[in-house]
Amino acid sequence: MASGLDDQLTEALVRTRRFFTRAEVGADLRTLHQIGGRSADDFYRDRWSHDKVVRSTHGVNCTGSCSWKVYVKDGIITWEAQQTDYPSVGPDRPEYEPRGCPRGAAFSWYTYSPTRVRYPYVRGVLLELYREAKARLGDPVLAWADIVDDPDRARRYKSARGKGGLVRATWEEATELVAAAHVHTIKRFGPDRVAGFSPIPAMSMVSHASGARFVSLIGGSMLSFYDWYADLPVASPQMFGDQTDVPESGDWWDAGYLVMWGSNVPVTRTPDAHWMAEARYRGQKVVVVSPDYADNVKFADEWLAAQPGTDGALAMAMGHVILKEFFVDRQVPYFTDYVKRYTDLPFLVRLEERGDAHVPGKFLTAEDLGDDSEHAAFKTVLLDSATGEAVVPNGSLGFRFGEAGVGRWNLDLGDVDPLLSAGGEGVTVQLARFDGGGGAVTRGVPTRRVNGHLVTTVYDLMLAQYGVHRAGLPGSWPTGYDDAAEPYTPAWQATITGVPAEKAERIAREFATNAEDSRGRSMILMGAGTNHWFHSDTIYRAFLALTSLTGCQGVNGGGWAHYVGQEKCRPVTGWAQLAFGLDWSRPPRQMIQTAFWYLHTDQFRYDQFGADTLSAAGGEGQLAGKTTADVIAQSARMGWMPSYPTFDRNPLDLADEADATGMPVADYIVGLLRAGALRFACEDPDAEHNYPRVLTVWRANLLGSSAKGNCSAPTRRCARRRRRSGRATSCGASRRRPASWTCCSAWTSG
Ligand code: SF4
Numbered sequence: 243m244a245s246g247l248d249d250q251l252t253e254a255l256v257r258t259r260r261f262f263t264r265a266e267v268g269a270d271l272r273t274l275h276q277i278g279g280r281s282a283d284d285f286y287r288d289r290w291s292h293d294k295v296v297r298s299t300h301g302v303n304c305t306g307s308c309s310w311k312v313y314v315k316d317g318i319i320t321w322e323a324q325q326t327d328y329p330s331v332g333p334d335r336p337e338y339e340p341r342g343c344p345r346g347a348a349f350s351w352y353t354y355s356p357t358r359v360r361y362p363y364v365r366g367v368l369l370e371l372y373r374e375a376k377a378r379l380g381d382p383v384l385a386w387a388d389i390v391d392d393p394d395r396a397r398r399y400k401s402a403r404g405k406g407g408l409v410r411a412t413w414e415e416a417t418e419l420v421a422a423a424h425v426h427t428i429k430r431f432g433p434d435r436v437a438g439f440s441p442i443p444a445m446s447m448v449s450h451a452s453g454a455r456f457v458s459l460i461g462g463s464m465l466s467f468y469d470w471y472a473d474l475p476v477a478s479p480q481m482f483g484d485q486t487d488v489p490e491s492g493d494w495w496d497a498g499y500l501v502m503w504g505s506n507v508p509v510t511r512t513p514d515a516h517w518m519a520e521a522r523y524r525g526q527k528v529v530v531v532s533p534d535y536a537d538n539v540k541f542a543d544e545w546l547a548a549q550p551g552t553d554g555a556l557a558m559a560m561g562h563v564i565l566k567e568f569f570v571d572r573q574v575p576y577f578t579d580y581v582k583r584y585t586d587l588p589f590l591v592r593l594e595e596r597g598d599a600h601v602p603g604k605f606l607t608a609e610d611l612g613d614d615s616e617h618a619a620f621k622t623v624l625l626d627s628a629t630g631e632a633v634v635p636n637g638s639l640g641f642r643f644g645e646a647g648v649g650r651w652n653l654d655l656g657d658v659d660p661l662l663s664a665g666g667e668g669v670t671v672q673l674a675r676f677d678g679g680g681g682a683v684t685r686g687v688p689t690r691r692v693n694g695h696l697v698t699t700v701y702d703l704m705l706a707q708y709g710v711h712r713a714g715l716p717g718s719w720p721t722g723y724d725d726a727a728e729p730y731t732p733a734w735q736a737t738i739t740g741v742p743a744e745k746a747e748r749i750a751r752e753f754a755t756n757a758e759d760s761r762g763r764s765m766i767l768m769g770a771g772t773n774h775w776f777h778s779d780t781i782y783r784a785f786l787a788l789t790s791l792t793g794c795q796g797v798n799g800g801g802w803a804h805y806v807g808q809e810k811c812r813p814v815t816g817w818a819q820l821a822f823g824l825d826w827s828r829p830p831r832q833m834i835q836t837a838f839w840y841l842h843t844d845q846f847r848y849d850q851f852g853a854d855t856l857s858a859a860g861g862e863g864q865l866a867g868k869t870t871a872d873v874i875a876q877s878a879r880m881g882w883m884p885s886y887p888t889f890d891r892n893p894l895d896l897a898d899e900a901d902a903t904g905m906p907v908a909d910y911i912v913g914l915l916r917a918g919a920l921r922f923a924c925e926d927p928d929a930e931h932n933y934p935r936v937l938t939v940w941r942a943n944l945l946g947s948s949a950k951g952n953c954s955a956p957t958r959r960c961a962r963r964r965r966r967s968g969r970a971t972s973c974g975a976s977r978r979r980p981a982s983w984t985c986c987s988a989w990t991s992g
Pocket of ligand 1: 299300302304305306307308341342343344345346347512513
């Protein structure tokens with residue numbers, strides 16, 4: 243058969259099409275003549291006609307928020323064009339516009355896509371059961387109870403899951419069915435057996451708030467949305483105490499040295515990418531770290547093709563080079579001053595004896611100095627270089643809350659010039675390593691005794707951890723950059739990342755040199771590529787150490803520039819009032835979704851790892867012998883982290899019982915717990931009264947993305963398959979209740 247467009251079949255098809263076209267088709271099939279003057283091209287003019295133009299954008303979590311002119315005819319979007327009335331930013335830097343991307347330009351096609359679901363659908367067998375029960379009993383709640391309380395009926399609709407069979411229902415009937423499931427669940431099992439999930443309120447605040455308010459007002463638990471699916475780099479709150487407060491994309495243009503690390507900006511930040519391209523004409527050097535030849539690589543002066551997921555090793559090696567060359571071999575006043583003012587590097591850390599070694603303990607605090615003032619245990623300590631005395635500087639957590647901290651919640655050091663290094667006798671400490679090299683390294687740090695406590699500084703520990711040797715200190719150290727056996731040298735990273743050691747070393751040096759020359763205008767532009775990995779917080783912190791050591795954070799054109807930066811729920815205080823029903827009752831029930839899926843999809847039964855699998859060498863062994871589920875249950879019992887459902891009984895019944903005794907509810911509950919007459923549901927998540935019954939998901943593809951990592955559905959399917967095949971499971975799955983979720987707009991179960 244001939245290929246291409248000139249074969250006989252193509253010719254025949256084109257000729258046949260003549261009969262469907264109301265026009266005169268040329269003999270060569272390449273021209274079309276329509277009769278009727280200008281009306282012949284009405285179809286073209288109609289395509290672009292409109293009766294009004296409105297301004298809008300696309301709420302699709304792209305973080306672009308580009309301004310668009312939306313052309314509307316008879317209430318239907320007909321087409322869109324980029325808006326071009328952004329204010330000018332002046333003659334000395336690129337303008338914002340034009341903003342937009344090809345996906346946005348085609349947005350109205352999504353809006354009217356024939357594949358878009360526009361009606362409610364219910365599993366056919368469930369709808370039949372419900373209609374029959376309601377006709378017989380005359381009440382929606384009784385009908386729902388009739389289905390879920392009957393093992394045979396419940397099995398019929400649950401076993402139909404995953405096999406299609408969804409049928410169209412009316413909105414009235416679907417909402418009635420869902421409402422009946424909620425009412426029955428609250429009455430029989432308690433409101434904390436109802437859960438809700440929806441991601442990213444910043445993307446569409448009203449949609450998120452409307453559902454969250456409903457769930458909160460009925461006492462259900464809203465599940466967190468940002469943490470597990472890894473859009474929020476938790477390194478940001480860990481290091482800076484905020485949620486990715488980063489510069490806007492226009493600041494990329496201010497950078498003298500730009501590392502695009504895990505962010506393919508021409509594709510994922512299309513309307514912003516021009517700043518990166520334009521800055522190159524200004525002399526900016528662009529480096530890309532990407533395992534593949536991604537679109538942004540073609541803009542780069544250098545490409546570091548690190549293996550996927552190994553970015554942390556590269557960043558640690560770059561940190562090794564920067565600490566050695568810019569802090570130990572010589573000092574850069576700008577860097578030294580910056581880290582003394584804005585980082586915890588000068589703070590003192592207690593060293594604790596563990597066996598025959600020392601390990602880093604907690605920060606030395608004002609309490610350790612004998613201070614018994616308010617929150618003294620949360621006020622960190624440093625050494626004044628002028629006197630060598632311990633000083634409690636402003637700005638630590640102990641000054642944040644309480645009257646004694648008024649006026650001291652700031653970083654004003656006054657006349658104090660902190661010492662970066664403790665500078666005394668060298669003591670070996672055991673430091674964890676996670677690269678399979680034996681669990682720990684033993685390296686020396688300078689120490690002092692302060693009020694009887696053996697202490698060193700964060701800076702000293704950092705040099706030891708990064709393997710940067712100083713004369714006179716004991717321990718095992720790299721012999722040079724080419725020592726691949728000791729972490730975290732350039733040669734060591736090359737064995738993990740595949741990036742040549744020379745390249746990692748040179749880029750680190752260039753990054754820091756540019757920061758020194760420009761006072762902090764080196765930038766790392768990060769994205770999801772390095773965030774969606776196990777323990778991505780530590781990967782990110784390795785990056786942020788680079789930008790912090792070199793004085794780049796908080797500097798125009800410097801620091802980290804993250805893709806989440808421009809998308810926030812700005813009116814969050816008022817929004818939270820609305821979304822979580824705080825105007826009616828507080829606190830609302832909220833739970834981290836990670837633990838929720840882990841417990842309630844039975845993932846804990848298949849987890850091969852103990853809670854102590856990744857414990858650091860030198861740890862206290864608190865997780866030894868525990869499972870992760872044990873730790874979650876302990877956390878709920880201790881009140882560290884809420885877990886829903888809370889107790890193994892309906893909380894409404896518990897409140898009624900407390901009322902009947904005349905006791906405050908809290909006292910009554912504590913009494914039951916102390917007597918062992920009440921247990922936490924998470925201690926036995928599969929027990930009949932302990933698992934959630936209704937889950938509502940909106941604006942999310944839970945199994946496809948948002949609940950990722952827990953592999954819940956496949957695991958449960960495997961378990962069912964094993965049970966059907968009669969094969970025993972190693973984890974007690976054969977004891978488990980039948981699968982109990984259904985998936986529709988609401989996930990309901992008996
Ligand atoms: S980046 Fe694209 S999808 Fe996002 S708002 Fe801009 S044009 Fe729309």
